[in-house]
Amino acid sequence: MGSTFFSLHYHIVFSTKERRPLIRAEWRPRLHSYLGGIISGMNGVAEIVGGVEDHVHLLASLRPVHRIADVLRDLKKDSTNWVKENCEQRFSWQEGYAAFTVSPSATDAVRDYIASQETHHRKNSFVDELKELLAKAGVEYEEKYLL
Numbered sequence: 001m002g003s004t005f006f007s008l009h010y011h012i013v014f015s016t017k018e019r020r021p022l023i024r025a026e027w028r029p030r031l032h033s034y035l036g037g038i039i040s041g042m043n044g045v046a047e048i049v050g051g052v053e054d055h056v057h058l059l060a061s062l063r064p065v066h067r068i069a070d071v072l073r074d075l076k077k078d079s080t081n082w083v084k085e086n087c088e089q090r091f092s093w094q095e096g097y098a099a100f101t102v103s104p105s106a107t108d109a110v111r112d113y114i115a116s117q118e119t120h121h122r123k124n125s126f127v128d129e130l131k132e133l134l135a136k137a138g139v140e141y142e143e144k145y146l147l
Contacts, residue, residue, distance in 0.1 A: 011110050012058040014097035019126055021053035027087045038078050050114040052121045057114040072097050098130060100137050
């Protein structure tokens with residue numbers, strides 16, 4: 001084959017440290033835009049970025065050369081610096097993250113899910129949401145790492 005073809009979509013979720021509600025509504029859209037810009041700067045595509053006061057979701061198309069751990073390290077580091085400089089000096093992200101591959105046929109559903117985060121979290125906590133996402137993906141976990 002003379003070229004490389006790929007379709008690599010990831011649903012990425014991570015929270016503020018100790019899930020503190022630090023992502024204020026006034027600057028949340030700018031943070032989401034900034035996160036998307038970081039992905040673009042890595043030659044990826046942020047298809048949608050959303051979330052609420054204590055966590056974010058991204059649907060990102062990445063290239064085969066990307067290592068998800070490196071992407072998340074840089075995404076968190078760069079965005080933490082931006083938030084501290086522009087919005088909230090006490091800000092930091094939780095150490096871990098969740099990342100799920102998404103088939104092309106499911107990207108619209110994930111995009112809709114991320115777009116409806118505000119409504120979704122009127123009824124569901126982040127921990128309950130994460131448990132549901134992990135179960136749906138068949139990922140085993142220890143409860144202590146969710147608290």
